[in-house]
Amino acid sequence: MPTPARRRPTVKDVAEQAGVAPMTVSYTFNRPARVAEGTRARVLEVAARLGYRPDSTARALRSGRANQLGVVVGEHLSYLFDDPQAAQFLAGITDVCVSEDLGVVLIPTRGDASDVDRVLTAAVDGYVLWTTVADDPVLAAVASSGRPAAIQGGPAHPGLACVGPDDRAAAAAVAGATPLAGATPVIISFPLDRRRTSGVLRGRDLPADLMDPRAVPFPVTGARLAGYRDALTEAGHHWDDVRIAVVERNQRDLGADAAARLLATLADSGPVVVLAMSDELALGARGAMGRTQRAVTLTGWDGSREATASGVWSVAASLRDQGRACARAALSGDLDGQPAPWTVVAPGGQPAPDR
Template sequence: MHEGRRVTAKDVAQAARVSRTAVSFAFNDPARISQQTRQRILRVAEELGYVPNPIARALVRGSTRSLGVLLPQDIPLVMENPYYAQFLVGLGQVCDREGLSLLLVPPLRSSMRDAIPYAAVDGFVVCGLATDRGEITELRRRGVPFVLVDSDELPGVPSIEVTEQAGIAELVGHLLELGHRRLAVLSLPAGGSGSSVPVGPLARRMAGIADALGVVGMSLDHPDVRVVEVASTRAEGYRATSELMAGPRPPSAVVALSDILAVGALDALRDLGVDVPGQVSVAGFDDLPEANWVRPALTTVRQPIQAKGRVAGDFLVASIQGERPHSGQVLHTALIVRESTGPVHPSASG
């Protein structure tokens, strides 16, 4: 009967001897029609092979039943960093509970702002907004709720933050207590394409390192402190550590601002025949599952990544449902000492 073209709601209405409005109610607002009528419509729809258009359904309901994750990088680069997998687990748990779908929204033509109008979602979790280049204005113009994560704080915008300055200060303090003074810091480009940490959070981590160094009369400008900016990938951790170890006065400890960089550092030191932690200590930030799998197991700063995703999802769902937006929440870090850090080697103490 309808071979060669898509079956429409009009076809279902004619076959079921009801109005098109009744067909719409059957799929989108069942309480508006009798159970008997709805069952007849659904039976006819199945017989005809009718599948509701999801865009049309969203227009009828005024809702897509989807949350958007506005990303600071293209999806392939984002997925190289296991941090995002953990974050999406937490956010996905909220979606499962609420019966929502999740849409990853990468930059469009390198612009997070340009991607916002094209995402069919009811609200956004905005990740890693380095500097507001019109994204907040565009989100407000669109009129959908949004939550900031791993972003610079903005007045009046709900956000989820982490005590990263205190966390990294505790980690570096741990290394200093072990006698380390020649430190290499594998940092991240501030808000660049290879960074999962935007300007504000990155600045807080660097401030935490400076806080710890100040306790022993050192600073980030000290000649024995090397800060190297690299993209947050395992390969870049490997490359940077190899170059540092080949240079003059190689570090006795490597502090990576992400675990995936630290794992790359461990790879490089193993290939160079350098004992960890006997000759060089390595520490990271995140406490990804990989931190406990590598050998030696990685000393790191644990941030509650999955909890961050859950809280962001809870805030966003509450706002979509009409509740007053949360002002934000601060989640706490913890130092996790494992086997990759130890006392400074005598040859590196001078």
Template sequence: MGRQAHRPTIKDVAALAGVSTAAVSKAVNRSGRISEETRRRVLAAADELGWSPSSAASALKNARTRTVALIVRRETDVLGSDPHFTELIDGVESELAPRGYGLLLHLTGAAGTGETEAYRRFAQEGRVDGFLLTESRIGDPRFALLRELGKPAVLLGKAACTDPVEQVVLPEPHAGVTGTVEHLVRLGHRRIAYVSGPDDRVHSAFRAAAFHEALAAAGLTAEVFPGDFTEHGAVRATEQLLARTPRPTAAVYANDSMAVCGMSTAQRLGVRVPQDLSVIGYDDLPLSRWVHPRLTTVDQCVKDAGASAARRLLQLCGEELPDRPLARAPRLVVRESTATAPPPD
């Protein structure tokens, strides 16, 4: 009995056309970003070999998974100790779960090793319908990548570039920062320190810029201490700012977790909060109401923001949902961790 002729495969088409198998898939499915010249070359190779994609495989690949992905550049221990993400995911799930969607959470580590590969793998294997993005970075490579992959994507927050994926931005995003500075100035503070997040995060840079602008409007300047959104960063920054002469009378932290670590560090060093040092956080997470003294902080509606981003992504994935107003602008919540500035040293 004669040997059966070899049936052409996608790898054969890719080899003949001089492209990757991913490019062949994009060409025949008309998905993702690919040049017309490459598409014509692929289709000509497929025609020459008599190859066509399996209709069953194509249907499976293009089927709705009812799953969206959130890929986060965080270590597992840091993510677990950051209540911000718990609130965010709570908001996301409030929109996904009632509609039968699941959330695929993938951590790449702080260095982002394998981040690009994860986006490509989830998209090309048809594992998710779309992507949620957080913490846009300066020079963020994810936007061009997601346009290439052709999957719906929504960024929660503001991007630095002019052509990102769709964004969900809270109204007046810097209202909380301005309110923070105005509150401290009214209390008589003139030496105000700022403990920032990572320099490469867009929202961190925008928030620091808003802080400087608000201080400049009050005729003041501030010294910025890098905190990196981590507990260790907050401890290090607090020790540094308390070592200054004269010492700041107030410290504003870029998130609540750092603010709580800052208060603990100050008290360990014999600095009373708020008598000697007023402290303000950012996020208004549940822990801010349970520490002593209770934390003055900015409520930026983390849960509502997560819900808004998830809802918009569901719309892009084809769900017919009515629009809802975005969460309100961030606002300062005054508690006991701020007080009138102490007399000058």
């Protein structure tokens, strides 16, 4: 015969055994300063003996606060743990939540009609959004929810704090640190839009205004492409002819595949500069480029030790710090997002010399 489930102790049970009113038990847990020290100790002792814990849902309803921060991710949730930089971003958010005694709720979006309801019905006090596309309906929904929110990398949206580096300037700087004038430049790019279509393009195949969110909905991709174009044009290259491999996701194996496809399009055997939008993509490309006799210069993004130790030029813009900044903005309601600092890092991990 199955053992009957044990009844959960209630406020009334604690009050009866402690010899106090139910309101005194409630004050002990929610407003302890209003209860005499001796009475509070007696109530806590009885509660511990009975196994009583306050109902967090009821407490949230009374206070109007969930004591949780929502993290909205337009990726599979495993991405936050599989991608090294996304994991750093999440770690920065949790740094703040631990110090503020808050929980974290991970909210995935899929780009369908259910996204807005899933985000708005989450029991959270504010939101941090991972970078998304300019036409994502979640942006307007969160901005009008009455709860403070911040977004990493953009797109900028009224009512949201935007935290991130100047991607265009940083992309131009890291590209300009390489020997562009005597080499063939190729680019390994993040997705252009939410369809995540992969393939090899030329500069002429892209919109003229790469910063226009209607043309390139992912603002980080558009800004970095614009920065690469700035540097390449200054070095005398014709943007229309530059080869660009677009990958679906930020994965090392996709960087290797993209590099192999780009190599297959090059007719001569001269030096190559590979401008990759992340260190993961650059490290993947390094493996593919290692099988060629060409002189190869690689750039990435994130300033990881593995990349710079492997000879990759990179942009260091700490995503952990950006996670902290987003969490603080979402908790404070401060909408004045601050640009994230960045620097170009040379192979070996030292700041790049001025050119």
